[in-house]
Amino acid sequence: MNADTEDKPPSQPTTQNGKTPLELPKKVAVTYSEVKREYFPTEAQYLTEKDALHDAKIIVSYLEKMGIRTELYPGDALLPQKLRRDKPDIVMNLVGSVKGNEYLASTIPAVLELLGISYTGAGILGESLDYNKFLVKKLLQQYGVPVPNNQLFNTPNDPLDPTLRFPLISKLNEIHGGVEITVDAISENEKHLRDRIKFLTQTYDQPVLVEEFIVGREITGMLLEGLNKKVYLAEKVFHKENQQYVFSTFEDQWLLHGDESFHYQRYHDELLKAYVKRAFEITKMADYGKFDVRMDSSGRYFFIDANSNPAFGPKEVDCALANILNLYGISFVEILKRLLLNTMRDATGVGTKVLPTPDGNGHGNYPQTREQTPHRILV
Amino acid sequence: MDMATTRKPVNKRLIAFLYNVRHRYPDPKDPSTYTEADYDDPQAIEEMVSHLKHVGYNVLQIEADEKAYLSLYSHRYEIYLALNYSLGIHGKDRYAHIPAMCEMLGIPYTGASPLTQALVMNKAKAKQLCKAYGIPTLPYQLFSSPDDKRESRLSYPLIVKPVGQGSSAGITNDSVVRSDAELKKQVTLILKTFHEPALVEPFLTGREFSIAMLGNPPKFLPIIESNHAHLPKGYQPLDSLEVKWYVEEEKDSDHLLCPAKIDTRLRGKLENMGRQIWEALDIKDLSRIDIRCDEEENPFFLEINSPPGLTPPEVSKSSYFPFAARVAGMDYDELIKTLISAAETRYGLRRNNK
Numbered sequence: 001m002n003a004d005t006e007d008k009p010p011s012q013p014t015t016q017n018g019k020t021p022l023e024l025p026k027k028v029a030v031t032y033s034e035v036k037r038e039y040f041p042t043e044a045q046y047l048t049e050k051d052a053l054h055d056a057k058i059i060v061s062y063l064e065k066m067g068i069r070t071e072l073y074p075g076d077a078l079l080p081q082k083l084r085r086d087k088p089d090i091v092m093n094l095v096g097s098v099k100g101n102e103y104l105a106s107t108i109p110a111v112l113e114l115l116g117i118s119y120t121g122a123g124i125l126g127e128s129l130d131y132n133k134f135l136v137k138k139l140l141q142q143y144g145v146p147v148p149n150n151q152l153f154n155t156p157n158d159p160l161d162p163t164l165r166f167p168l169i170s171k172l173n174e175i176h177g178g179v180e181i182t183v184d185a186i187s188e189n190e191k192h193l194r195d196r197i198k199f200l201t202q203t204y205d206q207p208v209l210v211e212e213f214i215v216g217r218e219i220t221g222m223l224l225e226g227l228n229k230k231v232y233l234a235e236k237v238f239h240k241e242n243q244q245y246v247f248s249t250f251e252d253q254w255l256l257h258g259d260e261s262f263h264y265q266r267y268h269d270e271l272l273k274a275y276v277k278r279a280f281e282i283t284k285m286a287d288y289g290k291f292d293v294r295m296d297s298s299g300r301y302f303f304i305d306a307n308s309n310p311a312f313g314p315k316e317v318d319c320a321l322a323n324i325l326n327l328y329g330i331s332f333v334e335i336l337k338r339l340l341l342n343t344m345r346d347a348t349g350v351g352t353k354v355l356p357t358p359d360g361n362g363h364g365n366y367p368q369t370r371e372q373t374p375h376r377i378l379v
Numbered sequence: 380m381d382m383a384t385t386r387k388p389v390n391k392r393l394i395a396f397l398y399n400v401r402h403r404y405p406d407p408k409d410p411s412t413y414t415e416a417d418y419d420d421p422q423a424i425e426e427m428v429s430h431l432k433h434v435g436y437n438v439l440q441i442e443a444d445e446k447a448y449l450s451l452y453s454h455r456y457e458i459y460l461a462l463n464y465s466l467g468i469h470g471k472d473r474y475a476h477i478p479a480m481c482e483m484l485g486i487p488y489t490g491a492s493p494l495t496q497a498l499v500m501n502k503a504k505a506k507q508l509c510k511a512y513g514i515p516t517l518p519y520q521l522f523s524s525p526d527d528k529r530e531s532r533l534s535y536p537l538i539v540k541p542v543g544q545g546s547s548a549g550i551t552n553d554s555v556v557r558s559d560a561e562l563k564k565q566v567t568l569i570l571k572t573f574h575e576p577a578l579v580e581p582f583l584t585g586r587e588f589s590i591a592m593l594g595n596p597p598k599f600l601p602i603i604e605s606n607h608a609h610l611p612k613g614y615q616p617l618d619s620l621e622v623k624w625y626v627e628e629e630k631d632s633d634h635l636l637c638p639a640k641i642d643t644r645l646r647g648k649l650e651n652m653g654r655q656i657w658e659a660l661d662i663k664d665l666s667r668i669d670i671r672c673d674e675e676e677n678p679f680f681l682e683i684n685s686p687p688g689l690t691p692p693e694v695s696k697s698s699y700f701p702f703a704a705r706v707a708g709m710d711y712d713e714l715i716k717t718l719i720s721a722a723e724t725r726y727g728l729r730r731n732n733k
Contacts, residue, residue, distance in 0.1 A: 077455075077484055080448045098483055106493050110479030113470030114445055124472035124479060125501060128494035135494075135508065142511035284504070 022341045025089035027069045029117075031108060032056035032094045034074035039100025041204055047254050048177030049097055055317050056094055062314060062336055063092075080111050090343045091119040096176075096309055103131040103174050105309060118347035120339050122308040126284035130308040131174045133209050136283055140303055145279045148294075148302045150211035156198035160190060165212055167245065170196045173207040176307055178250040180204075186213055186245050214294035214302045218248060219267050221276040221291040222310075222324050226338050229280065231273040234264040234324040248292075264320075266327050272301055279306060287339055288312070290320060394436040394719070395451065395461040395486070397443050397477050399468065400424050416548035416620065417466050419690060426691040427715075431462070434712050436719075444468050448480050460722055461488035464686050471543060471575070472497040474685070487726040489718055490686050491663045498660055499685045500543050502578050505660065509680050512659040514652060516680045519580040525567040529559065529579070538582040538617070539565040541573040545684060547620045549573060555582050555615045583679065584616055585672035588639060590653045591687065591703040593665050593714075594721045597657055599650055600703035604639035618669075623697075635697060637706045648678055656680060664721045667700055689714075 033052040040046040056072055063070045071086060073079055075095035083091070091112055098104035106127035112119045122130065129136055134152040141147050151161045152173065168187045172180055180200060187193035193210065200208045218236045223229055238246050239261060252261040272293065280289050283306050290310035294302045311319035314332035322332060401418040419427075424440075431438045439458065441450045443465030451458070461481050467473025475493035482493060491499070498505050506516045520530050521542060529537075535557045541549040549569055556562045562579065569577035587607065591600040607616035614622060626634050641649070653668050660683065667687035670678045690698035691711050704714040723729040 077452060081452070103494075104482055106475070106497075107479040107483040110472070110476045110493060111448060111483070113472065114448065114467070114476045114480075116445065116469065123470075123497075124475045124493055125497035125504065128475070128492070128497055132494060138511040139507055142507060282507070 022344050024066065024068060024337065024340050025344055025347070027071075027086075027088045028063055028340070029071050029073055029083060029086065029088035029091045030056050030060055030063070030094060031073045031075045031079065031091055033097045033105075034076045034099070035097075036100075039097075041100075042179070044250060044254075045100070045175060045177070045179045045204075048179060049100075051317075052094070052096065055311070055313050058317060059092070059094070059313055059336075062333060066333065066336070068340075075105075075108050079108070080115060083112075083115060083117060088117065090340065090347050091117055092339075092343075093119045093121045094309075094312060102176060103128065105131065118343050120287050120343050122284060122286045122289075126286060126308045129283055130176075130285075130306065133171065133173050133305070134207070136306050137209070137211075137303075139282050140279055140306070143278060143282050145275050145282065146300065146302050148211040148214055148304065150209055153197050153201070153208045153210055156194045156201060160193070164210070166193075167213040168193055168210050169213040169247075170200060171209045171211070172200060172204055173209045175204065175206070176305070176310075178248065178253045181248070181250050183243075183245065183249065211304070213245065213247075214296050214304070215245070216294055216296040219272065219293045219295060219301075220264070220320055220324060221272065221293060222321055223276055223280045223285070223289045223291070224325075224335065224338070225280075225287050226342060229277050231276045232324050232328050232330075233267040233269065233272060233276075234327055235267040236262040237265050238262045247294075264323050264327055275301060275303070279303060283308065287342060288321065288335075392436050393439055393454075393457050393459050394431055395439045395441055395454065395458045396428060396431060397441050397447065397461055397463050397465040398424050398427070399443050399466045417545035417688075419464075419688070420694065423690045423694045426693045427464070427689065430691055430711055430715055434716050443477050447477065451480055451484055451486060455484045455486055458486050460719060460726075460728065461486050462719065463488045463490045464689065466545065466686075472500055474500040487722060487728060489664050489722040491661065491666075495660050495662060496685065499683045502540065502542050502682055503576075505683060506680070508659055509656060512655060514655050514659065514680050515678065517580045517583070519578055521576040521578055522566045523570075523576045525563045525570065527566070529562060533579065533581065536582040537562060537579050539569060540578045540580075541569050542576045542578045544573060544575075545682075547618055547623050549620075550617070551619050552613070552615045552621055554619065555617065582617070583671045583673050585674050585676060586639075587616075587618065587669070587671045588641075588649055588678070589667055589669050589699050589703075590649060591665075591667045591700045592653055592657060592662075593704075593717060595663060595725055597654070597662075597666070599653065600700070600709075601638035601706040602641065602646070602649060603699055603703055604636040604641070606634050606636050609633060635699070635702060637703055645676055645678075652678055652680065656683065663725060665700070665718055 033049050035049045035052050037046050060070045060072060073082055075098055093108055095105050095108045096102060098107055106124045109119060109124045109127055137147045137150055149164055151164060166188050169185050170187065187196055197208045220234050220236065222232045236248055240246050276291050279291055285308040290307040291303060292305040294304050310321055311317065312321055313319050315322045315326055325335060399418040401420050428438050428440060439454055441447050463477050465477040467476040474496040478488060478496055479493040481488040498508060503519065503521055506519060510516045518532060520533055537556050539554050539556060549572060553565060556565050566577045587605040589603040593600060605618050610616065610626060649670060652670060656668055657666065662685060665687065667684040669681040671681050672678050687700040688698045689700055692701060701711055701714060
């Protein structure tokens with residue numbers, strides 16, 4: 001396939017005769033995380049969500065420029081009543097936490113499904129899986145997507161799997177955003193590891209995923225779903241000299257600006273694209289997803305994180321999605337348009353979801369909604 | 380989340396009972412009726428409410444439909460515990476709707492989390508996870524179109540099921556297929572009836588068991604075996620809709636054997652598998668797991684029932700979970716009390732329940 005063709009965004013959904021484009025929604029509800037400092041156990045976790053309203057307002061401004069009437073809604077207990085009252089055509093779901101709990105983000109698709117309102121992003125299963133990194137790794141590994149060797153610790157005293165090799169990195173099992181991914185997350189011995197796990201379990205009251213740290217390069221894969229799935233890869237080129245372990249820390253993501261610690265660079269490998277597509281299916285994501293991958297010195301890939309609900313917004317939000325797609329010359333308006341049309345197809349039942357074929361560009365015409373993830377898996 | 384410490388004082392005896400109720404009786408001959416097969420009859424719901432009252436609770440009945448959230452929200456400070464018996468009305472993850480709402484409102488509830496419920500609802504995803512944990516599962520293929528080609532690794536006889544339904548919905552005598560033509564016909568039926576992919580896997584003809592588990596960690600109730608040997612002529616040896624709705628309900632039916640006559644070795648295998656599945660999926664309070672063996676008595680995981688059917692004996696004597704409980708000497712009231720007690724302990728509510 002021609003590289004230029006490959007870089008174009010996923011093709012636009014059309015009606016079943018393949019001629020008339022679907023119409024954009026007239027009225028969109030944008031849901032965002034309701035954030036208060038007291039909801040979060042640490043300042044670090046609060047930082048990952050504190051701009052939720054600000055970022056949502058930026059997206060609203062884009063929607064309004066597209067002539068779409070838009071309303072903002074915090075993802076709280078009053079959301080269902082408000083949506084029942086206002087009856088939006090679709091919901092753009094940007095909620096990453098409810099009352100500071102990321103694992104409760106899946107309550108929003110649950111509410112929307114019961115109300116029968118179509119929405120962007122992953123459903124309940126995809127969203128709830130997203131906040132159990134250990135289960136995601138189990139599933140990825142089972143289906144041939146490589147992950148580092150790992151172990152889940154419920155307490156600091158759990159026996160350490162003797163097959164795990166140091167250095168090890170400790171991650172919160174239910175929190176994204178790089179929270180507590182600092183240089184101190186790397187352990188070179190068991191004592192440090194157990195101290196680290198103790199700190200994490202006591203502070204965040206959740207299990208800790210411990211995995212082998214992969215020395216090497218780091219690549220991010222963004223997948224956009226339209227009628228087919230497109231993967232955009234970018235390598236994080238770090239500006240960190242004289243550091244023993246080079247990786248993307250919390251500080252890099254949230255405290256530094258611009259290119260201070262790394263910049264993205266286009267990356268191309270069909271094998272990794274295939275892995276990303278497979279991971280997207282396995283983890284039940286929808287519309288878009290982000291995958292972080294390490295590559296060791298022998299060129300082997302290891303999926304270290306999967307995020308069904310990554311920061312979403314244009315370049316000014318300074319998020320991975322915008323920055324990477326910008327490398328490929330894809331505008332945020334274009335992405336927004338595809339996302340809305342995709343969701344409208346589900347909302348109206350107009351249009352055909354093309355079933356994927358092994359090359360990812362199928363041409364079936366069996367009508368179904370996006371919820372019925374089409375795939376053929378033999379295990 | 381420690382709900383015991385974050386919730387305001389409540390009327391400790393108000394149980395919100397969340398359920399779905401059948402508005403059309405399932406007819407194995409009419410596929411359009413299958414979609415409500417896993418709901419209970421109004422009479423069963425009434426009897427469950429009676430039992431809840433009998434064991435000392437006030438009951439707030441909430442049908443798990445579009446308005447359920449409003450009821451939960453308006454009573455959130457009064458509800459002591461939600462007894463989640465709901466299956467949801469639509470959406471691919473409908474089993475997860477009510478647990479998700481309870482989570483959002485901070486209402487303690489019986490049964491598993493939204494994640495577990497969504498996994499349980501999706502038979503393919505549950506199988507993937509069980510396989511990842513090394514639990515024996517059968518190979519399968521999902522069909523999204525009648526024109527999908529059967530993988531050569533799957534050989535006949537095969538069984539065709541909807542990927543996300545319970546209570547044998549969509550599983551009839553015709554679900555066992557022995558040719559490409561039969562497969563295509565059955566896949567078409569599933570796609571048309573349920574608007575979801577069809578899961579196709581080998582049809583095993585060995586012994587079939589159902590394992591009811593209760594409490595945290597779970598205790599095993601006596602294992603149930605489906606006695607396919609005495610099915611009337613023409614019935615396939617499986618727990619189909621016909622068997623559940625016609626054969627099991629007959630007064631003198633001996634279709635269900637409980638406790639199953641199994642040797643220590645097989646019992647060990649079945650219980651070990653049940654325990655592994657419970658832990659892999661992080662099930663809470665109660666569950667019933669279906670397992671089928673091959674001819675060499677090697678057990679394979681089929682599916683998880685969460686919540687399992689709990690039809691009271693006044694309505695049906697063959698509802699698996701209460702049946703197994705009765706065999707264990709636990710009447711329906713005791714079963715309900717044990718279930719609630721398991722959730723109370725998990726949430727740390729019992730210390731306040733004087």
